[in-house]
Amino acid sequence: MTARDAQRAKVYAAEQFVRTMFDRAAQHSSRAIDFFGISLTLPPEAKFGSVESVQRYVDDVLARVGAPPVSVRARRGTAAAHYELIDGAAVIAVPERDSTWALRELVVLHELAHHLSPAPPPHGPAFVATYCELCETIMGPEVGLVLRMVYAQEGVV
Template sequence: MPVRDSQRARVYESETLLRTMIDRADAAEAGRSVEIAGSTVTLPIERRFASIDSVQTYVDAVLALEDVRRRYPRASRRCRVRARAGQGAAHYEHDAAVIAVPLHVAGHAWAMRELVVLHEIAHHLEDRDPETTPHAAHGPEFTARLLDLLDRVVGPEAAFVLRCIYGRNDVRVG
C-alpha cells in the first residue's frame, strides 16, 4: 500500500525559496549576507552545470566522499545521470539508480544546479526499497539526508537556512 507523501509540496516550496535566496544573492551587488532566525548568514555560491557529463562528474564526486560513503551504504552504488525531455521536474529512478535532469531549453536550465542534484542524490541514498518498504519519498528521513548533504557538500550555512525554512513551512526532519 503506497504511503502518502504529505510534506512533498512543503519540501519543494522550501527548496524553491532557498534557490531564490541564492539567485538573489548571486545578483546582488551588496553581498551574499541574509538575516534569518536572528542570525546573519553568508549564502554559499551554488554550483551550476553545463552538461549531463558535468552533472555526472559531480554526482560521482559526492558519492565518493569518504564521510558520505561511511554514513550512507548506498553511496557505493553507482548512480547514472541522464537527460530528461522537457522542463518538468528532475526525478530519481530507484530501481535503475538513475537521476533524470531536464536540460537547457531556450536558455533556461532551472534544474542544472547543485541544490536540485543534491535533492536527487538524497533520494539515491535511501536504503529502503520503495516497493518492499513503502515510505513517504519526502518524509523526515529524506529531509534529514538532504540537510546532511547540504552541510557536508555545500556548507553549513545552506543547511542552516534550509532548516529554518523547513521550520517555517512545517516540514518535519528526522
Template sequence: MRPRDVGRARLYAAERLVHRMFDRAGSSRTAQLAGAEITLPSEARFASVDSVRDYVSRVLAMPTVRARFPRTTAPVAVRERRGFTSAEYRTSSAGEAQIAIPSSADGRWALRELVVLHELAHHLDDSDDPAHGRGFAVTLIDLVGLVMGPEAGLVYRVMFGDSDVL
C-alpha cells in the first residue's frame, strides 16, 4: 500500500498552471518560461473515449516509452467515466489497470493530451511513493517529454520545481 498522498493538491495546482500555459500559447505556440521564450508543441484534443484508447495504445507502443518504462507491457483499459469532475486511474480487484475518462459535454475538459498522459503516468509509475508523489511527478515529466517533446517536459519540470512538487 502506498503512503498517504499529501502532495496531490500541490501537483494539481502546478498542472493547472501548465494547462493554462498551453491554453494561452495561441497560434504562435510561444510562451515565457523561466526568463526564456520557448515554443510549445501542439496538444492533441480527442473527440471520444475511443480515440483516447487508440492514443494510449500508440503511446505504450512507442520505442522510447517502452525503453524508459517497464510497465508498458502491462495492459491498460480505457473506459468512459460517468460524471464529469475527474478522470482517474485505478487497478481493479482482479488486477486490471483502467483509465476512466469523462466524455459528457461537461467532461470534455478531460479529452486532452495532458490529462490522458497524467492518467497514463499513474500506470507507468513503478515507485513506492504516494500516488502524486515525487516518483509520479518524475514519471509524468519523462512521459510528457518523450511523447510531446522536450519543451513540454521542461514546462512540467520548471512548474513542478517552482511549486515544490519535486
C-alpha cells in the first residue's frame, strides 16, 4: 500500500463487512435486517458461475449507465480480482476457480467502479463515491446506504 492509496485497507475491511452481511442475509429466510437502528431489507446479490456470465452482467451494467466497454477475463490466482488497462483497453480479471467470493455482484461492481472512476488514488474519495452510487443504481438504495454507513464507521472518506 502506498501513501497515494492510504485508505485501501479501510475500504477492503468495510466491503468485507458488507459482503458478510449479504452472506448472512442469504442464509436466512428473511433479508430484513436492523442496521444501526434502521430496518432494511437487503436485495438479493447476483452470484456468477463463469467469466462469461460476469461479462454479460458487466455489459448490461455499462449499457445501463452509459459507460465504455470492459472485457472480463479469468485470473489464475484466487486471492484477488482486479481492474487494469492493457494497451488502453479496460479489463476486469476475476478468479474463476475456488473463488466464490469473487464471482459475486459486490466484487464485480467494485471493479467496475475503478473503470468509472480512474482518478487517483485507486481507493480514494472519488472511487468510494462512484462505488456507492453504482451499487445504489444497480442493486438499490439500501445497498448505497449500507456502504456509506459502513465506510463512515471504518473512517473511509
